[in-house]
Amino acid sequence: MRFARIACPLVLVCACACGASAAGPVRVSLVRPVATAVAGKAWTAKLAVQPKSFAGAVRVTATGPGRVAARASGRRGSYRARFVFPKSGRWTLTARAGATTSRLGAVTVRPVPPSPLVLSEPTSIELEPSGTLLVVENDVGRVLRVDPASGSVAVVASALSRPYAVARGASGTVYLTGGNTLLRLDGGATTPVAESESGAGPLTVAANGDVYLADTESHSIRRIDVKKKTLELVVGDGKIGDGPDGPPLKCRLARPHGVFVDKDGTLFIGDSENHRIRMLPP
DSSP, X not given: OOOOOOOOOOOXXXXXXXXXXXXXXXXXXXXXXXXXXXXXXXXXXXXXXXSTTOOSOEEEEEESSSEEEEEXXXXXXXXXXXXXXXXXXXXXXXXXXXXXXXXXXXXXXXXXXXXXXXXXXXXXXXXXXXXXXXXEETTTTEEEEEOTTTOOEEEEEOSOSSEEEEEEOTTSOEEEEETTEEEEEETTEEEEEEEOSSOOOOEEEOTTSOEEXXXXXXXXXXXXXTTTTEEEEEEOOSSBOOBOSSSGGGXXXXXXXXXXXXXXXXXXXXXXXXXXXXXXOO
């Protein structure tokens, strides 16, 4: 018996895994709203990664006034990257995931806010044309110049004897009360202008340059002509009381703690213990 030989073709099956090319690009986006970023403080970027099945590394880079990078952590499409920006300004964020780079947009980093200024018994404040403030510290006996915009503080005058109030005239002259004395502030030095019979407290400067003092001890208002260096009683008779409203020298006050002169010469008085604001025409 003969057997016929049959030629059978050999079939080879090849299985190819092409995972990276089939997966497609990985897209990373910044989750809104974005938290406020402050220079020198930790800030976290919340990221959304598509597809959610992506399980590789996500690296985020920030460029602006410098360059910082961070590796994000997370899974299932939700990642977080933590940054500490060394400087304030505008920083642009990009993310690298797989072979894809995504532009995330920009974040504005604010400068570190100045620390709150701690004052010692402030009793008076005056706004200067430049926007800075003159502040009287009664307890430590000094006058400060404070810039609210930058937070900078400079000592204008020190070693004063219980300064109480400060006021600036239209001419730019700055006056200060301390004890029974009205002082003129010249740079860092003080020059006596007039002496009051009792306590010199709150003050204001009229348009003509006269200075009005509220005297809480004698319950009165005094006017000082700084050119002639004369002091005149204009409201009150030295005794505590409540009016009557009429002739100024017969209108009694009770510890006046505020005084202001309008540009037309109208005098306003904070009559504290009588719980009134009194107005006296020129």
